[in-house]
Amino acid sequence: MLSERVGIVAAMTTTSPQGRTELLRPDGSPVRVLVVDDEQSITELLSMALRYEGWQIRSAGDGQGAVRSAREFRPDAIVLDMMLPDMDGLSVLGRLRRELPDVPVLFLTAKDAVEDRIAGLTAGGDDYVTKPFSLEEVVARLRGLIRRSGAVDRRSESLLVVGDLTLDEDSHEVTRGGDGIHLTATEFELLRFLMRNPRRVLSKAQILDRVWSYDFGGQANVVELYISYLRRKIDAGREPMIHTRRGAGYLIKPAVV
Amino acid sequence: MLSERVGIVAAMTTTSPQGRTELLRPDGSPVRVLVVDDEQSITELLSMALRYEGWQIRSAGDGQGAVRSAREFRPDAIVLDMMLPDMDGLSVLGRLRRELPDVPVLFLTAKDAVEDRIAGLTAGGDDYVTKPFSLEEVVARLRGLIRRSGAVDRRSESLLVVGDLTLDEDSHEVTRGGDGIHLTATEFELLRFLMRNPRRVLSKAQILDRVWSYDFGGQANVVELYISYLRRKIDAGREPMIHTRRGAGYLIKPAVV
DNA sequence: AGGTTTTCTCAGGGAAATCACAGGTTCGCG
DNA sequence: CGCGAACCTGTGATTTCCCTGAGAAAACCT
Numbered sequence: 001m002l003s004e005r006v007g008i009v010a011a012m013t014t015t016s017p018q019g020r021t022e023l024l025r026p027d028g029s030p031v032r033v034l035v036v037d038d039e040q041s042i043t044e045l046l047s048m049a050l051r052y053e054g055w056q057i058r059s060a061g062d063g064q065g066a067v068r069s070a071r072e073f074r075p076d077a078i079v080l081d082m083m084l085p086d087m088d089g090l091s092v093l094g095r096l097r098r099e100l101p102d103v104p105v106l107f108l109t110a111k112d113a114v115e116d117r118i119a120g121l122t123a124g125g126d127d128y129v130t131k132p133f134s135l136e137e138v139v140a141r142l143r144g145l146i147r148r149s150g151a152v153d154r155r156s157e158s159l160l161v162v163g164d165l166t167l168d169e170d171s172h173e174v175t176r177g178g179d180g181i182h183l184t185a186t187e188f189e190l191l192r193f194l195m196r197n198p199r200r201v202l203s204k205a206q207i208l209d210r211v212w213s214y215d216f217g218g219q220a221n222v223v224e225l226y227i228s229y230l231r232r233k234i235d236a237g238r239e240p241m242i243h244t245r246r247g248a249g250y251l252i253k254p255a256v257v
Numbered sequence: 258m259l260s261e262r263v264g265i266v267a268a269m270t271t272t273s274p275q276g277r278t279e280l281l282r283p284d285g286s287p288v289r290v291l292v293v294d295d296e297q298s299i300t301e302l303l304s305m306a307l308r309y310e311g312w313q314i315r316s317a318g319d320g321q322g323a324v325r326s327a328r329e330f331r332p333d334a335i336v337l338d339m340m341l342p343d344m345d346g347l348s349v350l351g352r353l354r355r356e357l358p359d360v361p362v363l364f365l366t367a368k369d370a371v372e373d374r375i376a377g378l379t380a381g382g383d384d385y386v387t388k389p390f391s392l393e394e395v396v397a398r399l400r401g402l403i404r405r406s407g408a409v410d411r412r413s414e415s416l417l418v419v420g421d422l423t424l425d426e427d428s429h430e431v432t433r434g435g436d437g438i439h440l441t442a443t444e445f446e447l448l449r450f451l452m453r454n455p456r457r458v459l460s461k462a463q464i465l466d467r468v469w470s471y472d473f474g475g476q477a478n479v480v481e482l483y484i485s486y487l488r489r490k491i492d493a494g495r496e497p498m499i500h501t502r503r504g505a506g507y508l509i510k511p512a513v514v
Numbered sequence: 515a516g517g518t519t520t521t522c523t524c525a526g527g528g529a530a531a532t533c534a535c536a537g538g539t540t541c542g543c544g
Numbered sequence: 545c546g547c548g549a550a551c552c553t554g555t556g557a558t559t560t561c562c563c564t565g566a567g568a569a570a571a572c573c574t
Contacts, residue, residue, distance in 0.1 A: 094301060102308060123392050123466035124305025171456045171510070172502050184531055185504035219534060221551085226532095228553055246541065246550065441520055478562085479522060485564060503530065503561065 023055075023146055025076070031146060034075040035059040036066040036092070037108065038085050045214060046079060049135040050142070063087035067095045074100065077146050079138070081108040104145035106138070125149070132213040136189050140169060160195040163241060163254030165234065167195055174234075181233050186211070190226050191234070194242070194252040203249035280312075280403055282333070288403055291332035292316040293323040293349070294365065295342050302471055303336060306392045307399070320344035324352045331357065334403050336395070338365040350378070361402040363395070382406070389470035393446045397426060417452040420498060420511030422491065424452055431491075438490050443468070447483050448491070451499070451509040460506035 023031050033055050037043045043059040050057050058073045060066040063086050070078065078096060082089035093105065107121050107128035121128055125148060127141050147157050160167040164177045172188060174181045183191060189211050194202065204223045208216065227250055231242055239255030280288045290312050292303045300316040307314050315330045317323040320343050327335065335353060339346035350362065364378065364385035379385055382405065384398050404414050415427040421434045429445060431438045440448065446468045451459065461480045465473065484507055488499055496512030 094297070097301065097305075101304070101314075120302050120305075120466050120471055122460070122463045123302065123309075123471075125309035126305070128462070170458065171508060172458050172505060173456075186532070218532095221535095222533065224551060225534095225553080228551095232553095244551070443521070475521095476523065478524095481562060482522075482564080485562095488563095501562070 023143065023150075030054055030056045031077070032056045032058070032073060032075040033077050033079065033142065034066065034069055034073055035079045036061075036063075036084070037079075037081040038062060038083070039081075042081070042108075045135070046138065049139060049210075053139060053143075061085075063092040063095070066092055067099065070096050070099045070103075075103060077142055077149070078103055078105045079108065079142070080105050083110065102149065104149045106142055106145060108133070132215040134189065134213050135210045136193050140189075140192065144169065160192065162195050162198045162252055165195070165241060165252075165254075167192055176234055176238070183230075183233065186226060187229055187233070190223075191230055191252075194250070197251075199251060199253045201245050201249045201251045206249065280400065280407075287311055287313045288334070289313045289315070289330060289332040290334050290336065290399065291323065291326055291330055292336045293318075293320075293341070294336070294338040295319060295340070296338075299338070299365075302392070303395065306396060306467075310396055310400075320349040320352070323349055324356065327353050327356045327360075332360060334399055334406070335360055335362045336365065336399070337362050340367065359406070361406045363399055363402060365390070389472040391446060391468055391470050393450050393467050397449065401426065417449065419452050419455045419509055422452070422498060422509075422511075424449060433491055433495070440487075440490065443483060444486055444490070447480075448487055448509075451507070454508075456508060456510045458502050458506045458508045463506070 025031060031054075033050055035043050035046045035050070035057060036059070037046070038061050040061070043061070047057045047059055058069050058075070060069045063084050066078075066080070066084075069075075078100075080089065080092065080096070084092060089107070096103070096105070105126045107126065109128055109130050111130040111132070125145075127145055129137055129141060144158075158169040160169070166173075166175050167188075168174070169192070172183075174183055174188070174191065190207065193207065193211050204220060207223050208220065212222070227242060227244075231240070235242055241255050242250060242252050244250055282288060288311075290307055292300050292307070292314060293316070294300045294303070295318050297318065300318065304314045304316055315326050315332070317326045320341050323335075323337070323341075326332075335357075337346065337349065337353070341349060346364075353360070353362070362378075362383045364383065366385055366387050368387045368389075382402075384402055386394055386398060401415070415425055417424040417426065423430075423432050424445075425431075426449065429440075431440055431445070431448065447464065450464065450468050461477055464480050465477060469479070484499060484501075488497070492499055496514055498512050499507060499509050501507055
């Protein structure tokens with residue numbers, strides 16, 4: 001399989017001018033992702049976010065279209081809503097699998113339909129997220145799926161490093177200067193977003209859009225609050241790495257000592 | 258006969274980018290497995306899981322197809338349901354054996370089925386699991402069959418080690434710091450899954466999908482329960498190795514002393 | 515059949531995480 | 545130097561998630 005898949009994805013990484021690492025196919029062309037959901041607002045939201053990752057996106061609104069698109073688009077990964085109008089999710093999956101047996105799938109499921117037989121979906125190395133999701137979560141899981149389906153050194157790939165701060169996306173471990181730091185789920189996602197965009201100012205609106213679920217209706221100052229939490233854990237008593245740009249947002253960068 | 262098999266499989270192991278050990282054929286190509294079952298949901302489930310192991314899979318839905326596939330696909334192992342629509346399991350087996358005399362077979366049987374007849378069949382080094390099975394079990398037994406049919410050092414292959422914790426897949430022996438630990442079947446499979454993915458956060462859904470039978474319809478908190486059991490036996494009074502990542506899952510890693 | 519082990523459900527307790535709110539602090543700018 | 549806007553953070557309510565004891569049911573073993 002290894003050798004076979006090398007020909008298919010064999011994603012390699014390169015570092016973009018912005019300093020973000022990207023997944024690329026062996027020939028240097030962008031990774032392709034097919035998004036399948038009947039709600040257009042969702043496909044648009046996802047398409048935007050995933051394009052921002054530098055990936056090439058095609059979307060479909062039903063099972064028929066999904067199978068058709070899969071056949072000609074030949075994506076490297078698929079995002080598949082389990083609730084489609086024309087066929088049930090599992091039969092779509094079956095047909096997709098017949099077209100592209102090795103492509104990893106990220107399932108979208110309703111939170112309340114949790115017991116709605118998600119059984120077996122993650123068994124083959126696939127993954128799922130529940131609606132409403134945060135974009136960071138979807139992107140992170142997709143990256144994981146694509147990474148694992150290809151021939152990339154996972155260790156270097158799953159590890160984000162900014163200065164003496166490291167974040168491992170697989171073990172969820174965070175260290176600064178060698179010391180382990182415990183973060184909650186939300187803190188972890190916020191830090192991951194910051195670290196995936198080092199030295200770049202991210203507005204509170206951007207952060208809210210990426211790190212919190214798309215249906216979050218709360219106060220905008222949660223971002224401030226969580227930045228505060230992060231500082232307490234990461235910058236406590238050290239050279240600060242998280243900086244405020246008043247009126248603009250926040251950014252993370254290596255401490256200049 | 259041994260030497261004959263060496264020529265056929267002579268599996269070697271290599272460590273994949275993920276850090277998991279994989280079985281490979283001598284020429285470096287992936288191991289091939291033929292899956293034979295009339296229920297398509299079963300073949301798909303198995304194909305997904307076995308592909309994830311890095312193996313190359315072909316499936317057939319009846320005896321005819323099985324024999325045909327075996328002839329051209331020349332698998333290194335076969336998963337064979339004993340209840341097929343067109344022929345009875347034994348004659349399928351006979352024909353497969355005529356094509357590929359040395360290929361090990363993993364039988365799938367109904368729980369209540371004739372244990373004695375199967376027992377006779379497995380005398381030749383084959384093995385069987387009863388439906389409904391867990392994927393961990395199928396994968397483990399297949400790995401065992403393939404390993405034993407080839408020329409691989411069994412000892413190094415069947416022993417999982419994480420820190421001072423060891424788990425022998427052949428003898429089912431588990432030790433921590435040299436002390437033997439008795440585990441029930443479910444506890445053993447859970448621990449094996451954790452240990453085959455050390456330092457990696459595994460969600461409760463992933464664990465359910467791999468360790469419990471595919472038809473398990475119960476409460477998702479069995480996972481919590483069995484984690485609790487495992488901790489009592491493995492971490493009791495020592496530096497804990499099983500960790501909870503709230504909102505994400507569980508992971509095992511060597512105790513940092 | 516009777517005892518033992520294993521698996522699993524259920525429910526309560528408790529800890530952790532999330533978030534709203536509000537008062538305090540800092541910064542930029544006139 | 546003083547004001548307002550933007551930001552920071554302590555407190556505590558609420559929710560979510562996890563752990564585990566108790567016991568029923570099933571499997572297993574004589």
